[in-house]
Amino acid sequence: MTLSWLQIFRLGLVQACLGAIVVLMTSTLNRLMVVELALPVVLPGALVALHYGVQITRPQWGHLADQGGNRSRWIIAGMVLLALGGVGATLAIPLLESNLALGLAVSVLAYAVIGLGVGASGTSLLALLATATAERRRPAAATITWLMMIAGIAITAITAGKFLDPYSHARLLVVVAIICAGAVALTILAVWGIERRVIARAAPAPQSFRDGLADIWADTRARHFTFFVFLSMTAYFMQELILEPYAGLVFGFTPGQSTSMSGAQNGGVFLGMVLVGVAATGFRLGSLRVWVMSGCAGSAAMLIGIAGASFWALPLVPLVVALGFFNGMFAVAAIGSMMQLAGEGADKREGARVGLWGASQAMAAGFGGLTGAALVDAARSLMPVADAFGAVFLFQATLFIASAALAARIMTPRAVAALVPGE
Structure with a gap:
């Protein structure tokens, strides 16, 4: 039994959650650093580049998911990491204002964790789709999951924008924490039980x-x-x-x-x-x-x-x-x-x-x-x-x-x- 359309849609919700958290880091926090904190544009640019660079670990995450034979747990674990990184990056905003060195240290750590989370969750999700999606449905599955990511980005940007005014650091932290917690919860619900209902390949023989x-x-x-x-x-x-x-x-x-x-x-x-x-x-x-x-x-x-x-x-x-x-x-x-x-x-x-x-x-x-x-x-x-x-x-x-x-x-x-x- 391969993935049904409903199950593909459920996995697309994970992509929406990924997009929802990442857009806050790459747009909202980027703007706060440059405009409200008057920091050089290169700083948020370097942090975003760091989160991409850390994703060189994607093959390791894929290897772990292959060896364990349970990709759902790595999807969830990656989303938890991403959420923790998102909250950490948000906590760094007031620190950057009061203590630049400490704020930079927290930001670097947080964006590295964001990259790890995206790599773990995103890689395991695509691997599950590649394993369990019927061949003729793969173009549509790719379309559905990526359109849902775009939808997650758009919905989060619009909703968060409404709740962030009047702006304060405390309000920002509350909004980001709610979005991150919601993303983790929705991811757990989205992947729960899917692997038990589809034919996925057995784990390969143990190998380094x-x-x-x-x-x-x-x-x-x-x-x-x-x-x-x-x-x-x-x-x-x-x-x-x-x-x-x-x-x-x-x-x-x-x-x-x-x-x-x-x-x-x-x-x-x-x-x-x-x-x-x-x-x-x-x-x-x-x-x-x-x-x-x-x-x-x-x-x-x-x-x-x-x-x-x-x-x-x-x-x-x-x-x-x-x-x-x-x-x-x-x-x-x-x-x-x-x-x-x-x-x-x-x-x-x-x-x-x-x-x-x-x-x-x-x-x-x-x-x-x-x-x-x-x-x-x-x-x-x-x-x-x-x-x-x-x-x-x-x-x-x-x-x-x-x-x-x-x-x-x-x-x-x-x-x-x-x-x-x-x-």
């Missing part, structure tokens, strides 16, 4: 983490997919820190207009994800390989348009929305492919495989954003502003084209056929 990772790395397809994840996700995140500045510096957008543009881009991501989930699962149109390649190629085309928008007098917002659409298409198809390839392994180590690819994605997220910003700064010293941004967007487009070519090589029609009829 080093030996297990070596065996996975020896698998050519797994190794190449790791490179694909890093390359494509570097391209995916490269415009994260430069798109809004580009809109302001080159097109004269106000802060409100550029923020609205980012919201519209996320709307495009949502539509792209829905398209893959509905078309691939509901109508069985195309394979995951086709959707990944189409998303990468479409993203590259939109980036070329964005790079030349000021020269060709093209409207920026529609291009950015279309970029989001193709990004969403690519992202959810790539997640579905990851679930597919993790489940194909004869070594029964879905957790370690998903952990390896998750670590690659986390490294790419931090590397891509910082690289895009650094390249723009370097290019602006050599050429006009519009040309500098355009050059980076064109470089990003080449990374997407290279990702599409790599996907074509790795994801053979046989390997990622995705849409086989039946359960």
Whole structure:
């Protein structure tokens, strides 16, 4: 018996909880440090980068989940760690105001725990989905879980924003503590009893983490997919820190207009994800390989348009929305492919495989954003502003084209056929 739609939805609630806590750390606390506490922007940026860097431990978490044969407990344990890290990061805010050194120490520890929690819970969740989801449902499962994460982020941001005014450190702590406690409770309810009702592979023979990772790395397809994840996700995140500045510096957008543009881009991501989930699962149109390649190629085309928008007098917002659409298409198809390839392994180590690819994605997220910003700064010293941004967007487009070519090589029609009829 594989996961039912209701069970997939329940596991999607875990993704919503992950997003709910992480958004508080990356947006609300980020704003408080920069605006209310007047700290350098680089400080919250470095803390967010730390939480990504710590996720290099994802393969270890996946290995532990594989060996134990009980992924639900690691999902819950990771969420508890994430909640503790979230509360700790919140406690650091008043400390940063009264004792900067102590506040920094608590913040570093808290964000490291946040990274550990995301790695443990997120990796184990994806491994369970990869193990127990019917092949033809994997595109929809990827869509459902990631859309629920976006929903968790949006609902938390709106709700927390209403309860935080009038602002005080004490009110912030209460709001964050309630959200974190609710996330842990909802996660326990979401995963309770699911593994007992589905067919999941037996735990693999005991093996050290080093030996297990070596065996996975020896698998050519797994190794190449790791490179694909890093390359494509570097391209995916490269415009994260430069798109809004580009809109302001080159097109004269106000802060409100550029923020609205980012919201519209996320709307495009949502539509792209829905398209893959509905078309691939509901109508069985195309394979995951086709959707990944189409998303990468479409993203590259939109980036070329964005790079030349000021020269060709093209409207920026529609291009950015279309970029989001193709990004969403690519992202959810790539997640579905990851679930597919993790489940194909004869070594029964879905957790370690998903952990390896998750670590690659986390490294790419931090590397891509910082690289895009650094390249723009370097290019602006050599050429006009519009040309500098355009050059980076064109470089990003080449990374997407290279990702599409790599996907074509790795994801053979046989390997990622995705849409086989039946359960």
